[in-house]
Amino acid sequence: MSTFSLRRNTCYLKLKTLTYYKNKIVWITGASSGIGKAMAIELSKHGGYVILTSRSKDKLEKTKAELQDPGQAEIVLLDMADSDAIDSVTTNLLQKHGHIDILINNAGISQRSLTLDTDMKVYHRLMNINYFGVIQMSKLLLPSMVAKKSGHIVTITSVNGKLGSYMKSGYAGSKHALHGFFDSLRAEIDDSGVDITLITPGYVQTDISMNALTKDGTPQKSMDSNTAKGIPASTFAQKALRQIAKGKAEIIIAGGIESLGLYLKRFLPGVLRKLTAGRKEA
């Protein structure tokens, strides 16, 4: 491809990102921190109206203040483990706006504990926040999207949605479940006009490991070195929004080591098993 056509394609993609989000109502869960916050900031640059939800009012206020146009945003408190709250918040937002154009299922929590040691309540919490909350909200919004013949449900999963790793059995289980659910839903609503996108991140520099649940459900409160060395959340957000605008079914945004893991899982699973056996991630 010539330099001229490469430049023309890059310009076209940037333009497509700029226009895709303009005047769209975009709901981002987990917008108080990390990836969700970065996506909200990036989206506001492209003219989207953003609904920011999480449990932390102060942090959401900070996200809102950093948006290009804080007037084009609203904050709603929502705990993704509270199914009654998910019902009422979604119903209220649909009544207020008439529809949601794009749902970004981002809120999530990780885990750092061995299966043999981990209390079952930790597994229930991981599934409630990472899986049941996500599918409940998506199911509540889906009928209005199908009726309108347009809409986009984007879900942030993880490389751990494709492969398991040490001390993350509950987290990996919850993220694998998302792939199963949304791949099935995509097949069911293929010609409905509603897009389903799964985003599979590798390591991103956020507080995910600080907030990861340990065996008794208390947070780890320390930063993993792999997460600290991950890509900046702002870079992740820019890449993700460009790919979402293209309507891709699945997007992988991962560094070399995580990409290698995905490759081995697909083509040489035995090698991956040998390489990861007994291997604690940092």
Ligand SMILES: NC(=O)c1ccc[n+]([C@@H]2O[C@H](COP(=O)([O-])OP(=O)(O)OC[C@H]3O[C@@H](n4cnc5c(N)ncnc54)[C@H](OP(=O)(O)O)[C@@H]3O)[C@@H](O)[C@H]2O)c1
């Ligand atoms: N960072 C990575 O390396 C990485 C890699 C792969 C996948 N991911 C995924 O990316 C997503 C975002 O995580 P992050 O890396 O940005 O981590 P983060 O900085 O810890 O942010 C997590 C977000 O989820 C929200 N959240 C957690 N529990 C919640 C609950 N019960 N109800 C509502 N919101 C809740 C938090 O908000 P409040 O605490 O204010 O409620 C926060 O806004 C997660 O789904 C995670 O699994 C991250």
